[in-house]
Amino acid sequence: xxxxxxxxxxxxxxxxxxxxxxxxxxxxxxxxxxxxxxxxxxxxxxxxxxxxxxxxxxxxxxxxxxxxxxxxxxxxxxxxxxxxxxxxxxxxxxxxxxxxxxxxxxxxxxxxxxxxxxxxxxxxxxxxxxxxxxxxxxxxxxxxxxxxxxxxxxxxxxxxxxxxxxxxxxxxxxxxxxxxxxxxxxxxxxxxxxxxxxxxxxxxxxxxxxxxxxxxxxxxxxxxxxxxxxxxxxxxxxxxxxxxxxxxxxxxxxxxxxxxxxxxxx
Numbered sequence: 001x002x003x004x005x006x007x008x009x010x011x012x013x014x015x016x017x018x019x020x021x022x023x024x025x026x027x028x029x030x031x032x033x034x035x036x037x038x039x040x041x042x043x044x045x046x047x048x049x050x051x052x053x054x055x056x057x058x059x060x061x062x063x064x065x066x067x068x069x070x071x072x073x074x075x076x077x078x079x080x081x082x083x084x085x086x087x088x089x090x091x092x093x094x095x096x097x098x099x100x101x102x103x104x105x106x107x108x109x110x111x112x113x114x115x116x117x118x119x120x121x122x123x124x125x126x127x128x129x130x131x132x133x134x135x136x137x138x139x140x141x142x143x144x145x146x147x148x149x150x151x152x153x154x155x156x157x158x159x160x161x162x163x164x165x166x167x168x169x170x171x172x173x174x175x176x177x178x179x180x181x182x183x184x185x186x187x188x189x190x191x192x193x194x195x196x197x198x199x200x201x202x203x204x205x206x207x208x209x210x211x212x213x214x215x216x217x218x219x220x221x222x223x224x225x226x227x228x229x230x231x232x233x234x235x236x237x238x239x240x241x242x243x244x245x246x247x248x249x250x251x252x253x254x255x256x257x258x259x260x261x262x263x264x265x266x
Contacts, residue, residue, distance in 0.1 A: 050074030103131035
């Protein structure tokens with residue numbers, strides 16, 4: 001098993017610290033003023049306002065491990081929203097969301113997608129609880145199964161339980177993709193497409209390892225925008241009355257580096 005270096009984690013920690021701590025007081029001041037706007041009243045109702053999961057309900061104004069406001073506004077990971085919409089319309093039998101957090105994608109695919117069953121995985125108990133609450137709020141608890149660790153044995157169990165099924169595997173695991181996507185796993189793959197959030201800022205070996213795993217497969221690569229670009233470029237009826245600085249903080253996802261997603265079709 002390959003391990004991510006301590007130095008890499010240390011560097012990542014300080015990049016995240018810069019966004020969440022050093023910038024904290026100015027951000028809170030601006031968001032306090034934002035809380036007086038008309039759009040904030042809509043946000044408080046906990047219903048996603050735009051994007052591929054428009055209409056999805058959040059039982060609490062809370063996300064896990066990522067920014068909440070972009071999710072409610074429907075701008076979260078907008079870079080892949082067109083792809084996500086096409087995947088919702090695709091004929092997947094099973095969706096596996098590994099690193100599901102509070103369930104933005106897992107519940108979204110259960111509510112708006114065509115899959116018969118969605119499996120959501122997260123090693124954090126709080127994330128699983130939030131995902132469960134969100135599934136109940138959106139009336140998809142019967143379609144969604146929430147579990148802890150995803151590994152090769154779990155994948156084999158899915159293949160056995162749902163033979164000949166078309167599978168979409170969404171992977172957002174903060175570097176675990178380097179461990180999971182090994183040659184042993186590659187040997188047992190069946191009818192599975194992948195949407196992977198690549199965490200090169202955690203470990204720069206990830207790109208090479210994932211590329212090797214999908215050798216001879218066509219990889220669609222999508223790159224993230226900076227929070228600054230989002231503040232400048234993202235437009236919607238909900239953002240019209242906001243000045244740039246407010247838009248910047250409201251839309252910010254706090255990514256320490258430019259990131260990319262790989263979509264790989266079988």
